[in-house]
Amino acid sequence: xxxxxxxxxxxxxxxxxxxxxxxxxxxxxxxxxxxxxxxxxxxxxxxxxxxxxxxxxxxxxxxxxxxxxxxxxxxxxxxxxxxxxxxxxxxxxxxxxxxxxxxxxxxxxxxxxxxxxxxxxxxxxxxxxxxxxxxxxxxxxxxxxxxxxxxxxxxxxxxxxxxxxxxxxxxxxxxxxxxxxxxxxxxxxxxxxxxxxxxxxxxxxxxxxxxxxxxxxxxxxxxxxxxxxxxxxxxxxxxxxxxxxxxxxxxxxx
Amino acid sequence: xxxxxxxxxxxxxxxxxxxxxxxxxxxxxxxxxxxxxxxxxxxxxxxxxxxxxxxxxxxxxxxxxxxxxxxxxxxxxxxxxxxxxxxxxxxxxxxxxxxxxxxxxxxxxxxxxxxxxxxxxxxxxxxxxxxxxxxxxxxxxxxxxxxxxxxxxxxxxxxxxxxxxxxxxxxxxxxxxxxxxxxxxxxxxxxxxxxxxxxxxxxxxxxxxxxxxxxxxxxxxxxxxxxxxxxx
Numbered sequence: 267x268x269x270x271x272x273x274x275x276x277x278x279x280x281x282x283x284x285x286x287x288x289x290x291x292x293x294x295x296x297x298x299x300x301x302x303x304x305x306x307x308x309x310x311x312x313x314x315x316x317x318x319x320x321x322x323x324x325x326x327x328x329x330x331x332x333x334x335x336x337x338x339x340x341x342x343x344x345x346x347x348x349x350x351x352x353x354x355x356x357x358x359x360x361x362x363x364x365x366x367x368x369x370x371x372x373x374x375x376x377x378x379x380x381x382x383x384x385x386x387x388x389x390x391x392x393x394x395x396x397x398x399x400x401x402x403x404x405x406x407x408x409x410x411x412x413x414x415x416x417x418x419x420x421x422x423x424x425x426x427x428x429x430x431x432x433x434x435x436x437x438x439x440x441x442x443x444x445x446x447x448x449x450x451x452x453x454x455x456x457x458x459x460x461x462x463x464x465x466x467x468x469x470x471x472x473x474x475x476x477x478x479x480x481x482x483x484x485x486x487x488x489x490x491x492x493x494x495x496x497x498x499x500x501x502x503x504x505x506x507x508x509x510x511x512x513x514x515x516x517x518x519x520x
Numbered sequence: 521x522x523x524x525x526x527x528x529x530x531x532x533x534x535x536x537x538x539x540x541x542x543x544x545x546x547x548x549x550x551x552x553x554x555x556x557x558x559x560x561x562x563x564x565x566x567x568x569x570x571x572x573x574x575x576x577x578x579x580x581x582x583x584x585x586x587x588x589x590x591x592x593x594x595x596x597x598x599x600x601x602x603x604x605x606x607x608x609x610x611x612x613x614x615x616x617x618x619x620x621x622x623x624x625x626x627x628x629x630x631x632x633x634x635x636x637x638x639x640x641x642x643x644x645x646x647x648x649x650x651x652x653x654x655x656x657x658x659x660x661x662x663x664x665x666x667x668x669x670x671x672x673x674x675x676x677x678x679x680x681x682x683x684x685x686x687x688x689x690x691x692x693x694x695x696x697x698x699x700x701x702x703x704x705x706x707x708x709x710x711x712x713x714x715x716x717x718x719x720x721x722x723x724x725x726x727x728x729x730x731x732x733x734x735x736x737x738x739x740x741x742x743x744x745x746x747x748x749x750x751x752x
Contacts, residue, residue: 289669290645290668291541293639299649299661299664301663321656321658329531332585382584383582385581388725393549404568405555454724455725455731459734462734462741465714503590504628506623520705
């Protein structure tokens with residue numbers, strides 16, 4: 267049995283469709299619809315004139331799937347390559363499910379930590395600091411810092427995945443996302459410290475003495491620490507803001 | 521005013537699509553959305569001020585697994601439109617600004633409920649799609665996904681209309697009910713909000729190395745700014 271090769275057009279279609287991985291996000295299958303949609307052009311190539319097998323392949327990809335969306339590109343690329351092998355009779359179809367389930371959890375954790383826990387905060391705080399100079403500069407910085415890394419990792423991940431599961435694993439080792447995560451967390455902390463310092467100084471009343479300024483700084487640092495402790499105790503920012511809203515309203519009627 | 525709302529619906533819908541359904545290129549971040557809404561409603565700088573405050577506050581809530589963070593895009597739509605409108609009517613003093621930022625938490629929670637609703641409806645779309653695939657209709661996957669994306673887009677547009685409308689109504693009707701002195705009672709809470717944002721980033725990026733770095737940078741920048749002010 268031989269599978270038809272993946273056409274350039276279908277490869278491009280799969281690449282573009284991965285941006286809609288969460289297009290039909292739902293609680294039961296999570297990103298299953300998005301994944302099946304993204305891989306469909308490749309399945310149409312591999313199983314041309316074999317509708318029964320194409321149907322089975324689509325059902326395989328409608329099973330539960332959830333990972334960090336940008337990291338999905340890597341799994342998608344590798345799944346395309348695995349499907350090609352299955353269509354050619356060189357691999358067991360069950361290998362695809364095992365591969366996806368095995369990788370989506372760990373890649374989800376790595377991706378969440380890197381993208382949501384490090385890169386996004388770093389880009390956000392850099393953007394807000396530059397927005398103090400000009401809003402458009404801030405927006406430009408936020409989008410450039412985030413997407414420069416985000417789109418590069420998506421493209422490289424997809425390309426590595428297309429080399430097969432071995433290529434995917436090799437790229438993951440080479441990418442060293444854990445090191446990059448730590449570096450970006452450090453940068454985010456530095457920038458967030460600068461943001462807190464700028465605003466703490468901004469609200470000091472004019473004409474205050476040095477001990478007054480020191481007291482104000484200590485109060486600001488203690489407030490940040492208090493919020494951090496509250497976040498650790500699973501208090502959400504919404505709850506803190508709601509509390510402040512109530513305080514404001516009570517103060518209004520005082 | 522109609523064209524402003526039409527523009528808000530269009531831009532809001534696009535930003536909401538970026539939030540979950542498509543791309544995740546950070547077009548939905550409060551800094552972007554609030555600035556856009558500020559520009560649409562006549563004062564980009566006022567919208568940007570809201571964005572600068574809201575951008576960091578909700579970062580501590582990560583969109584991991586099935587957990588849905590508060591809708592900071594909606595909060596930015598509300599805050600950006602309200603701040604821009606207020607600046608051209610009653611004036612955007614510190615009290616009004618703080619009140620708008622605090623009121624946006626209600627919007628963020630309403631948006632979260634809407635997000636949950638969309639995802640539940642998507643569950644039905646996914647089930648119907650699977651039934652169609654079982655009957656041999658592979659194309660149903662594409663139709664189902666298109667339905668899901670459309671649902672996200674339409675909900676985003678409706679939320680953008682409702683939240684920007686709420687922002688304008690609050691600025692036009694609610695804030696003028698209170699005099700500048702009353703609104704000023706909110707202003708004492710303003711210094712807390714950027715610290716909440718900074719804490720949010722700090723708690724995301726907390727490692728053994730970052731704690732000292734965060735507070736040292738904060739002290740250095742604070743000291744530098746105060747010295748600059750004293751010598752200027």
